[in-house]
Structure formats: C-alpha cells, structure tokens
Amino acid sequence: MxxxxxxxxxxxxxxxxxxxxxxxxxxxxxxxxxxxxxxxxxxxxxxxxxxxxxxxxxxxxxxxxxxxxxxxxxxxxxxxxxxxxxxxxxxxxxxxxxxxxxxxxxxxxxxxxxxxxxxxxxxxxxxxxxxxxxxxxxxxxxxxxxxxxxxxxxxxxxxxxxxxxxxxxxxxxxxxxxxxxxxxxxxxxxxxxxxxxxxxxxxxxxxxxxxxxxxxxxxxxxxxxxxxxxxxFIGSPRMNFLPARASGSALELPGGARLGCAGDGLPRELSLGIRPEAARPGREGGGLRLEMEVALVEYLGGTRYLHGHLADGTAMLIEARSAAGIRPGDRLPFTCPLEALRAFAPDGARLRSLSLLPAEPETA
Ligand SMILES: Nc1ncnc2c1ncn2[C@@H]1O[C@H](COP(=O)(O)OP(=O)(O)OP(=O)(O)O)[C@@H](O)[C@H]1O
Ligand SMILES: [Mg+2]
Missing domain, CATH: 3.40.50.300 (P-loop containing nucleotide triphosphate hydrolases)
Structure with a gap:
C-alpha cells in the first residue's frame, strides 16, 4: 500500500x-x-x-x-x-x-x-x-x-x-x-x-x-x-443555470421572478444554479417561485423529468415524483428552497458572499 x-x-x-x-x-x-x-x-x-x-x-x-x-x-x-x-x-x-x-x-x-x-x-x-x-x-x-x-x-x-x-x-x-x-x-x-x-x-x-x-x-x-x-459536471441530470441581475437589494430573474439579496462586491449579472431534484412543481413551499413552459415529460418509473423553458427562453429541467395531468405546452409553476440555490459570477467562480432572501412583498 x-x-x-x-x-x-x-x-x-x-x-x-x-x-x-x-x-x-x-x-x-x-x-x-x-x-x-x-x-x-x-x-x-x-x-x-x-x-x-x-x-x-x-x-x-x-x-x-x-x-x-x-x-x-x-x-x-x-x-x-x-x-x-x-x-x-x-x-x-x-x-x-x-x-x-x-x-x-x-x-x-x-x-x-x-x-x-x-x-x-x-x-x-x-x-x-x-x-x-x-x-x-x-x-x-x-x-x-x-x-x-x-x-x-x-x-x-x-x-x-x-x-x-x-x-x-x-x-x-x-x-x-x-x-x-x-x-x-x-x-x-x-x-x-x-x-x-x-x-x-x-x-x-x-x-x-x-x-x-x-x-x-x-x-x-x-x-x-x-x-x-x-x-x-457533478450531479445528474445536470444543474440548471439561470441568468440573474442584481439591482440594489433585489435579484431579478427570468419571467419577473425576484429574490432579495445581500453581499459585498456582487457583479451585476450573475447566474443562479438550481438542481433538478431541488425544484418542486406547484406553488407550495417557500423560496424561489418560477414558472416554466413544459416541452416534454420523461417517464422514468419512480420519477419524471420535466423539460421546458422559462419565459426568457432559458432551458429548464426539473424532477417530479408525480406528473399527473402535466402535458407539453402547460405553464407549470415550481419552487426551489433558497438554501438549495448556488450563485456564480460570470467567470464561473462561486459567489459565496451572496445571501439570498425571500422576495420583499410588492409595495403598492
Ligand atoms: N501521444 C500524444 N501526442 C500528442 N497529444 C496527445 C498524446 N496523447 C494525448 N494527447 C493529448 O493530450 C490531451 C489529454 O489526453 P488524455 O488522453 O489524457 O485525455 P483523457 O482525459 O483521458 O480523455 P478521454 O476521456 O477521451 O479518454 C488531449 O488533448 C490529447 O489530444
Ligand atoms: Mg482517457
């Protein structure tokens, strides 16, 4: 040895x-x-x-x-x-x-x-x-x-x-x-x-x-x-990467989704990683709320892969235990807990200083 x-x-x-x-x-x-x-x-x-x-x-x-x-x-x-x-x-x-x-x-x-x-x-x-x-x-x-x-x-x-x-x-x-x-x-x-x-x-x-x-x-x-x-590279199916824009204490995401954010020296444009298995179809559960248009439902027995894209065209793949009634062409809301999100700078480096917060309620 x-x-x-x-x-x-x-x-x-x-x-x-x-x-x-x-x-x-x-x-x-x-x-x-x-x-x-x-x-x-x-x-x-x-x-x-x-x-x-x-x-x-x-x-x-x-x-x-x-x-x-x-x-x-x-x-x-x-x-x-x-x-x-x-x-x-x-x-x-x-x-x-x-x-x-x-x-x-x-x-x-x-x-x-x-x-x-x-x-x-x-x-x-x-x-x-x-x-x-x-x-x-x-x-x-x-x-x-x-x-x-x-x-x-x-x-x-x-x-x-x-x-x-x-x-x-x-x-x-x-x-x-x-x-x-x-x-x-x-x-x-x-x-x-x-x-x-x-x-x-x-x-x-x-x-x-x-x-x-x-x-x-x-x-x-x-x-x-x-x-x-x-x-x-690690994780299968692959992590989704979403474009995000930091503006003050808010992070703007595709389709009008928002999160609060805090951190020093953040780039204006960044990318947010979501693993397919961390996303949950539906509106329940806190965290990031998004919506995708479903293009394909893959049935794998114990699980399903829902392929589609967000409002801005960003490709999205999420995993679901059940996909009853979900069809290609549907607009599907889904959520992802904030602690499961990973943020990256434009050069790919991990942004560890970024804290994500629930979106502030809209002020009238
Ligand atoms: N004898 C050689 N002469 C010149 N270039 C070589 C030679 N052997 C390997 N290379 C180059 O070195 C790099 C690394 O090759 P290597 O075979 O180590 O890759 P690898 O990670 O094992 O890829 P794979 O997953 O395809 O097996 C490649 O760009 C390859 O073209
Ligand atoms: Mg080799």
Whole structure:
C-alpha cells in the first residue's frame, strides 16, 4: 500500500501542454477518482503515474520515494485498461499468471495467487478458456485478476467499464468498490462518467484542461461546488443555470421572478444554479417561485423529468415524483428552497458572499 503525491506535475507533447502545474495528495488506501471531460488529461495523468509516459516537470512520489525515473515494474503498480489488453492465445489462467511467471515466481506461489484471485473475482470456472470465449464482463474480471495477483501497492484503472453494457457497468461498479473494501490497496480510477465517480469514490478529483478544478468527497462536490464547471459536471441530470441581475437589494430573474439579496462586491449579472431534484412543481413551499413552459415529460418509473423553458427562453429541467395531468405546452409553476440555490459570477467562480432572501412583498 502506498500514498501517491503529485507535486507541480506538468506534461507537454511538443508545444502542447496537457497537464499544467498539478499538485495532489492521494491518501494511502483511498479510492480516488479522476473525472472530467474527454481530452482533459485523465489518461495522461494515470499513464505518468504508471510509468508509461515520461513526466515533463515536477515530482511524482509513490510510497515516499521519488518515482519519476523508476521503471514501471519497480513502481509497485498494476493498471487495468479499458480494452482489457488480454493475450488472446493464452487461457485465462495463463493470462493471470503471466506477469508472475515473468517476475520469476515459483510454480506453487503462482498457483496459490491465481486461485486466490479467481476466488475473489468468481472466475474459477473460466480458468481454462481463452479470452475470445468470454463475455465483456468476464474479460474485465480477468484483466482485474491479472492486476490483483501482483498485489500492487497501487491499482490504476482507466475507464475499465466503458466497453460494457449499462447493466453490467452497474454490477461491475459495485464489484470494484467491494474489491477495494476487501483489498484496501490505494486505487486510482479514471472515468468521464460522473455517476461512476459519485458512487465509487472516497475522493473525486475534477479535471478540466489539465488542471484540477476541485477535489473533495462526492458530497462536498455536490453540495459545495467551487465553481459552475464542477456544479454542472457533478450531479445528474445536470444543474440548471439561470441568468440573474442584481439591482440594489433585489435579484431579478427570468419571467419577473425576484429574490432579495445581500453581499459585498456582487457583479451585476450573475447566474443562479438550481438542481433538478431541488425544484418542486406547484406553488407550495417557500423560496424561489418560477414558472416554466413544459416541452416534454420523461417517464422514468419512480420519477419524471420535466423539460421546458422559462419565459426568457432559458432551458429548464426539473424532477417530479408525480406528473399527473402535466402535458407539453402547460405553464407549470415550481419552487426551489433558497438554501438549495448556488450563485456564480460570470467567470464561473462561486459567489459565496451572496445571501439570498425571500422576495420583499410588492409595495403598492
Ligand atoms: N501521444 C500524444 N501526442 C500528442 N497529444 C496527445 C498524446 N496523447 C494525448 N494527447 C493529448 O493530450 C490531451 C489529454 O489526453 P488524455 O488522453 O489524457 O485525455 P483523457 O482525459 O483521458 O480523455 P478521454 O476521456 O477521451 O479518454 C488531449 O488533448 C490529447 O489530444
Ligand atoms: Mg482517457
């Protein structure tokens, strides 16, 4: 087991800087997830930790040792790839045993470790098969088995579930999370799927264009996002952003909605974030009152998504437990408690100094 520290890490391909002065502490035994949009540098970061990609600048520490120039094998790391990277001509057993054989382990020790991994992953009955004769989920289990037998200090996963169908993704997701509880090795897991990040991580690192936007527990990122990018990336369906104008002690919102506000140095134009699950159809409940024109009602069984727009055309999606009688074309009032609203400056920074207050009653 090992702690992994990145200190002022940078990476360039020629003139293109893809990781920019990135510093991060990954606790020993933690399950850390790197999440971010395509091209933000997740795989590059993981490959630098694994030793598959040279580091341009900064220090990589693994278990207290500077590892920038260490051979991949000497780093005590095992990596599981998206495409499994199994040897097609070898049986499952040989695939799992291969790295141990290369490392010179004895026959008995190899057999013991393979049996143990097969037991943990429940693939004992597949040991004699070749990868071509396995399902996607079984192949992914073999790939994980190959990593487990080496008993690495750190496991790296690069989008290991993205080739699986939706149902299998959900079950493998919980299997990997349970594997972590059992093995307690440090695990670093890359995904662009915020649901995977939310459900699996102890700690999420949100990346954007080679920089860290925010690091925190899933709950911290969901409830207390540092900026509009994180607020929009974490949470599903995505947070709604409404244009708002501060005028004195009032905040003017689309469709004539108003709130009271107080705070120092507020920008005149700002944006107000509302999570779909925080909004409630109807006029009951205090807080912000708005109205949307419904364009589409999506039925998901236990819940419904109401898609539409506000009077000024701003797109809006709210979640409702029941949508009896709500039809496309309806004007639907809804409310949102003030404590669920998040305010952002035009550059996306969170406006923490802004206090929202109920609208003052209209004076005649
Ligand atoms: N070998 C390379 N040569 C030049 N540019 C590269 C190379 N590998 C990656 N890049 C660039 O570095 C950036 C980061 O790539 P990376 O693969 O780390 O992204 P990612 O976050 O893993 O994306 P995805 O979610 O699509 O896998 C991208 O702009 C990519 O085009
Ligand atoms: Mg990638």
């Amino acid at each position: 090992a702690r992994v520290t990145l200190r002022n890490i940078s990476k360039s391909y020629g003139q293109l800087e893809v990781i920019r002065d990135l510093s991060l502490d990954i606790e020993d035994g933690s399950f850390t997830v790197f999440v971010g949009p395509s091209g933000c540098g997740k795989s590059t970061l993981l490959r630098m930790i694994a030793g598959l990609e040279p580091i341009t600048g900064g220090d990589l520490m693994i278990g207290g040792t500077r590892a920038n120039d260490l051979d991949p094998v000497a780093r005590g790391i095992a990596m599981v790839f998206q495409n499994y990277a199994l040897y097609p001509h070898m049986t499952v057993e040989k695939n799992i045993a291969f790295s141990l054989k290369m490392a010179g382990y004895g026959r008995a020790e190899i057999a013991r470790r393979v049996a143990e991994a097969a037991e943990v992953l429940q693939i004992g009955h597949l040991l004699g098969r070749r990868p071509a004769n396995l399902s996607g989920g079984q192949r992914q289990r073999v790939a994980i088995g190959r990593a487990i037998v080496r008993d690495p200090a750190v496991f790296l996963f690069d989008e290991p579930l993205s080739n699986l169908d939706a149902e299998l993704r959900v079950s493998m997701r919980s299997e990997i999370a349970q594997l972590h509880q059992r093995l307690t090795n440090t695990m670093i897991y890359v995904t662009h799927d915020q649901t995977e990040a939310m459900t699996m991580a102890d700690r999420i690192v949100v990346l954007r264009e080679g920089r860290i936007e925010q690091t925190g527990t899933p709950q911290e990122l969901y409830e207390d996002p540092a900026n509009a990018f994180v607020a929009g």
